[in-house]
Amino acid sequence: MSHIFGPVPSRRLGLSLGVDLVPVKTCSYDCLYCQVGRTTGKILDPEAFVPVRTITEELEEKLEKIAPDTITLSGSGEPTLYSPMAQLISSIKQITDIRIAILTNGSLFWNEEVRAGVLEAQIIAPTLSTVFEETYRAIHRPHADIELGMIIEGLKALRRDFRGFIFLEVVLLAGFNDSAREIEGLKQVIEEISPDRIQLNTVVRPPADSRALSLDTVRLEEIKNFFGDKAEIIADIPPEQRSQVFESYEDTILETARRRPMRAVDLANVLDLPLEDVEGLLEGLIGKGDLSVTGHGEETYYSALQ
Ligand code: SF4
Incomplete structure (x- = not known):
């Protein structure tokens, strides 16, 4: 089975050619809003699920036929759980100049090795949806050994070490993290993390759990304005x-x-x-x-x- 999918038009990355690095459904989270389904392998230790060479050969073949805007490391779970990430990025750069993005839940950047593995990408798009532990656990149902404080510190460390663009995604769910307390808390911590963009998302396709309800556009607009110039809504493709x-x-x-x-x-x-x-x-x-x-x-x- 190929590890390359698409290209698909992405709200954030133009024409995006996806690379799937982990088996379905391997993740450190089990989010209410996940579109891949429930997590079956909830892990924290990265593994070499597939050889780098297999991925680069498949990619090279696909790039003979198309020219995407972005090669996006993502897929059926959490891509930073792929242990040879640094080697993969360096091998991709030997075959193409197309920019490399990583769509990640951002839960593993407290781990120095994971952080070191992603530094040569051009874009990292991690998620941070709340600064309150109880909301964090309700939305993301994380691995038992991680806490929100580790995630926030990891994102700050990533900002310190990484020279590329950080597009921080905030997934907003009605009744979970859309209150004034939630949004004010998030704004403060996001300012400390200092991403290049703040991308507001909500549930647009059927999620894993029916309790994940989308936010209406009026509230999304209010939150975008509150977050300021760096914020944009990516919940639907604007005209x-x-x-x-x-x-x-x-x-x-x-x-x-x-x-x-x-x-x-x-x-x-x-x-x-x-x-x-x-x-x-x-x-x-x-x-x-x-x-x-x-x-x-x-x-x-x-x-x-x-
Ligand atoms: S982090 Fe992504 S892949 Fe993992 S459960 Fe959440 S939405 Fe699904």
């Missing part, structure tokens, strides 16, 4: 970002069709999009004069004109 995602798809089609003529069905596979969506994008690109069409046998092939 201006939608057009960026759309352009990313077009760029990927052109990039791919520049290397070799492609059929619509191949592009649908590469982009993970329904065939009719790809046909719509192809028509648009032909209309703009960016693509040419040739028939070969019963197949239709698309080539980039520049």
Whole structure:
């Protein structure tokens, strides 16, 4: 089974090619809002679940066909539980210049080895949703050996050591962490952590636990304004970002069709999009004069004109 998935249009990272580093469902948390399902392996000690070489070979093959904006280390659990992380990042950098992001729950940065492993990524997007232990336990159902104080100190240490961008995600759930006390406490601690961006999220797809309820847009806006300039809502793709995602798809089609003529069905596979969506994008690109069409046998092939 491949460890590479997508590319998918990401609210935070443009066209994102995912790399799955841990087996389903291995995590230090078991969040109410998890979309992967309940955690079956709740662990704290990183492991080499799959050889670095396997991942880089699969990645290299995929990158022959597409040009994503970001290679995103994430997947079916917590990616920082992958022990050869530093070696993986360095190997990816030997095959491509595409930026590397890590989507993490941020629960392991108190561990110096885990912290050292991620330093060469360009973006780290950890989660911090509350500064109160009881809320933390209710939302994330963490491994018994971790406490919220360790997580917060770990995030501060990450900020100290890491030179890239930190996009701190706050997952807001109605009735759990949306009160004035919660939001005021979070603001203070987030200022101490000093991320580059504060990204407010809520539940947008069916979660693992039906008690995880989304926040309405009015309250999300209020919280964003309270957090200040660095804050943004990422809970839905805003219209201006939608057009960026759309352009990313077009760029990927052109990039791919520049290397070799492609059929619509191949592009649908590469982009993970329904065939009719790809046909719509192809028509648009032909209309703009960016693509040419040739028939070969019963197949239709698309080539980039520049
Ligand atoms: S940290 Fe992520 S993968 Fe782990 S349980 Fe929470 S949402 Fe799911």
